[in-house]
Amino acid sequence: MHHVDFIDYPVSDDTIFFVAPGQVHAFDGANDYEGVIIHFNASFMADEESSESIFMKYDVFNAYDSLPYCKITSEEADRLMLLVNEMNREYSLTGAFAHRDYMQNLLRLYLIRIHRSGERKEMQKLYVSCIANRTFVRFRQLLEQNFHRVHTVQDYADLLNISVRTLTKYVSQSAHRSPLKIINERIVLEAKRQILHSTLSIKEVAFQLGFEDPSYFVKFFKRMTGKMPKEFKNEAKDR
CATH class of the missing domain: 1.10.10.60 (Homeodomain-like)
Structure with missing residues (x-):
C-alpha cells in the first residue's frame, strides 16, 4: 500500500504514482518494492505558457480531485524504462552541452507518454484541444x-x-x-x-x-x- 494524503492506495505492477510538492506520502513496510523514483522540483518544469505544459503539471500532478496514480501496460513500461535509462546516463554528464535542457526534454517526453497512454481510473481523461478541459486545468x-x-x-x-x-x-x-x-x-x-x-x-x-x-x-x-x-x-x- 502507498499512503498518500491520508488515504491508502494499492501498489501493483505497472503503476505510476504522482506525488506533488507538499503531499504527505509513505509506502507500507510490509513488502519489498522494486521501481524507479524520478525526483524534480517545480522550477524544472517552469514553462507555464503552453497549454501542454500546464496540462502536465496540473493534470498529472496537482489533480487532488482524482486518484494519485495511473496504470500502464507492460509494453509501455518497457518504453518508459528506455527514457529512465537515458535520464540515468545523462544525469552524470553535468558538464555536457545543454545538460539541463536535455534532462528537461527527457522528463517532458516521459510525462507526455504517460498522459497519452496512462489509464487513471475514476477520472475522465482530459484533452488539451477541448476548451472546457483547458479551462478546468487552468x-x-x-x-x-x-x-x-x-x-x-x-x-x-x-x-x-x-x-x-x-x-x-x-x-x-x-x-x-x-x-x-x-x-x-x-x-x-x-x-x-x-x-x-x-x-x-x-x-x-x-x-x-x-x-x-x-x-x-x-x-x-x-x-x-x-x-x-x-x-x-x-x-x-x-x-
Missing part, C-alpha cells in the same frame, strides 16, 4: 497557487476572465463536480496536512489558510470532515 493551476487566500468561485472566474456560470459549466463537464466543492476540498486537505504534520496551532492554521476568524475555520472543517480539528488530530495520532 482553474486547477490557479487554485494551487491561490487557495491560501482565494476561496470563492467568483474570484477564480475573475482570474480566468470568464463568468461563474461558464466556469461552473466547464468544471462540471470536466470533473462532474462543482468548482466550490473542489476549492473546499483543496483547502481542507491542506488543513489536514498542517494540523497533523506541522507545529502550528489551530488558530495559526486558520490564518495561514486565509480565515480571519478561527472559529469560522473550525466550523468549516467540521462541516467538511464531520470532526473538529482537535478531534481529527487526536484520532489520527491514535491510529
